[in-house]
Amino acid sequence: MAVSKKIKRRLRIKQSIRRKISGTSERPRLSVYKSNKGIYAQLIDDVKGHTLAHASSFEIGTSNNANLEVSKNVGKKLAEKASTNGITTVVFDRNGYLFHGKVKALAEGAREGGLQF
Numbered sequence: 001m002a003v004s005k006k007i008k009r010r011l012r013i014k015q016s017i018r019r020k021i022s023g024t025s026e027r028p029r030l031s032v033y034k035s036n037k038g039i040y041a042q043l044i045d046d047v048k049g050h051t052l053a054h055a056s057s058f059e060i061g062t063s064n065n066a067n068l069e070v071s072k073n074v075g076k077k078l079a080e081k082a083s084t085n086g087i088t089t090v091v092f093d094r095n096g097y098l099f100h101g102k103v104k105a106l107a108e109g110a111r112e113g114g115l116q117f
Contacts, residue, residue, distance in 0.1 A: 014096030021091050022046045030078070030090040030110065030117065032103055039066040039102055041078045041110075043087060053081040071102040072109035079113020092117045 023029030028043040038057035045052055055078035057066035066074070082090070090110075097103045111117075 010096035012096075017093060017096065021093060023091055023093075025052075027089050027091055028052050028087060029093045030115070031093045032095050032097065032106055034066075034097060034102060037065060038062075039071050039074055039106060041074055041106060043078065043082055043085075043090060052085055052087065053078060055081060066102060068102060068105040071105035072112075075106040075109025075111075076113040079110045079115045083114055088114065089116045 021029060023044050023046045025045045025047065028045050031042050031044055033040045040054070040056040042054045043052040044050070055074050057070050057074055059077060060070060060073050062070050082088075092107060094103050099107070107117075
């Protein structure tokens with residue numbers, strides 16, 4: 001199966017980012033993933049290899065494509081779950097995506113929900 005240039009570029013950027021950042025239990029990594037149908041976010045403790053909290057556009061109840069408003073709500077939902085676990089600061093991992101559009105909206109929603117990064 002051939003991989004497009006766009007995907008190869010994103011994976012190269014993703015590897016570069018992951019070399020530099022890592023999440024701990026005090027300051028987990030907020031990882032973002034976009035698919036054609038939704039947007040997903042996780043708080044990951046890389047030391048233990050555990051997911052501490054997660055949120056997706058499907059939890060919010062949207063079955064169609066996630067737009068900016070839905071992405072912002074996913075960020076708020078993740079921040080809400082993080083606060084119940086006692087997490088206030090995170091390291092943002094955009095996962096090779098540009099910090100623009102849905103990824104930026106998710107980050108803004110997480111900041112509005114109380115996460116600091």
